[in-house]
Amino acid sequence: MKSFSKGYLKNTLSLLKMSIPAILRYFEIISRKFSQCNGPECFCV
Known part of the structure; x- marks a missing residue:
């Protein structure tokens, strides 16, 4: 058991x-990706 673990x-x-x-x-x-865009569109991948 020890060797297995x-x-x-x-x-x-x-x-x-x-x-x-x-x-x-x-x-x-x-x-x-987040640094390239600013705004809610960042969350749409």
């Missing part, structure tokens, strides 16, 4: 490491 934790950490840049890029795109 250790492997699971390692997999989760590696998945997080891989997904963090994608999440950051996603937020960067959203913030860029």
